[in-house]
Amino acid sequence: MFIESAGNSLRTIPGSFAVQPTSLQALFSKLPAESLSAGQTLILEGDVATSVFHVVTGSLRIFRILGDGRRVITGFLHAGDILGMSFKSHYIYTAEAITPVTIRRLSRKSFENEIAVSPDLGPAVFHQMSDEMAAAQDQMVLLSTKNAEERLCSFLLKELQRTLNAGALQTAVQLPMTRLDIADYLGLTIETVSRTLTKLSSKGVIETAGRHSVKILKRGKLAQMAGDGDEYEDDWRPATPQPERIRH
Structure with a gap:
């Protein structure tokens, strides 16, 4: 899932690393932190996906609005979670801060470049995406049975x-x-x-x-x-x- 500035004052943060990071946490650790207020929109469904984010503090809700106006929340994110790693070119969810949130931002291009050259980050991303798919399947079972x-x-x-x-x-x-x-x-x-x-x-x-x-x-x-x-x-x-x- 993804976060994007939606009419707010978030800054774009370039990603530049002299030494290859060895974990997803380290990839974001040296980037400036950005603060979001409770209720602030981070993702707008349909917007171009430009950034990947690491949640430092706080919690967010991830949701979609159905054609009849109903809201379906697909997950909650907390400190340590990463948003925005996807092969989709546009955001397919909306995200809002539930509490005051602190995040670190990396451009999607810089993120992909770091993954490509690091022997550690590629497997880490694959592992985490596999866990995310398993969690999505668990949620489907919960809702259906x-x-x-x-x-x-x-x-x-x-x-x-x-x-x-x-x-x-x-x-x-x-x-x-x-x-x-x-x-x-x-x-x-x-x-x-x-x-x-x-x-x-x-x-x-x-x-x-x-x-x-x-x-x-x-x-x-x-x-x-x-x-x-x-x-x-x-x-x-x-x-x-x-x-x-x-x-x-």
């Missing part, structure tokens, strides 16, 4: 795993997106999302703290309710940190 309760439980498990992968030692999951965002991502109504969260809380599976924080009390039970059987146990050992994701 799971009921409302299973969808929300799966979403909470996914967000918990993201939190643990980032090195967190506790079970509180921060959800910067709104209930409506979650509903549009899971193909549900906002009423169903709120009702299901209340149900999970009453069963002692989760504990809500405001509208943007959920503490997972029973991970194993949540997994069962998600339709994942005994895949998870109620232990809280953080997972091995994962590499950056690419949205294309």
